[in-house]
Amino acid sequence: MSEAFAKEGAQVIATDINQEKLQELDATPGIRTRNLDVTQKEEVKALADELDRVDVLFNVAGFVHHGTILECEESDWDFTMSLNIIDAVGEGTVDTPSLRDRIQSRPDPEQAFKDFMARQRIGRMCTAEEVAHLCVYLASDESAYVTGSELVIDGGWSL
Known part of the structure; x- marks a missing residue:
């Protein structure tokens, strides 16, 4: 996603909880990276407070439990729904x-x-x-x- 927007000339701030994955984007022109957990309201607010303007915002986070619904703990189900439901x-x-x-x-x-x-x-x-x-x-x-x-x-x- 980040690379597609950067290719179109956008200035991108790519965020993720996985710092290793973010490092793969570090050399891409037009992309800055930042470690961020979008499930943590305080972290999201801190980033938002640093930005003057946002033209486009995409939350591309997602989670799918490994296994069947019958093997899924209630806490995994709740986490999946809270992260994935708005789209x-x-x-x-x-x-x-x-x-x-x-x-x-x-x-x-x-x-x-x-x-x-x-x-x-x-x-x-x-x-x-x-x-x-x-x-x-x-x-x-x-x-x-x-x-x-x-x-x-x-x-x-x-x-």
């Missing part, structure tokens, strides 16, 4: 490191991957870059009349 972009299965970790955590990773792929109506998973392109569009003048909508990018899965 303007409804993405389907996105091929990310997090998804790959979930697949690898299954008893049969090869079958888990096949199961994920079997649900993809267009025969492949969405890429993070495709989600980023949609978000760049939403931040652009071209989307000026788009408001109050959830945009679904799931390769037809929800049809």
Whole structure:
């Protein structure tokens, strides 16, 4: 996401709880990085107080419990819902490191991957870059009349 906006000329402040992942962006022109936990209101407020102006804000944080709903502790469910429930972009299965970790955590990773792929109506998973392109569009003048909508990018899965 950060790289897509920087490529369009935006000055980006990329935040994450994972400092190691942020370091991958340090050399990218137009991107500054900062360690931040978006679930901590005080941290978010401290960053907001430092900024003069924000034109576009994307919270790309997310969490999915590894395993079935029956294996999910109530605290994991509560955390997932509080972090993931507010969204303007409804993405389907996105091929990310997090998804790959979930697949690898299954008893049969090869079958888990096949199961994920079997649900993809267009025969492949969405890429993070495709989600980023949609978000760049939403931040652009071209989307000026788009408001109050959830945009679904799931390769037809929800049809």
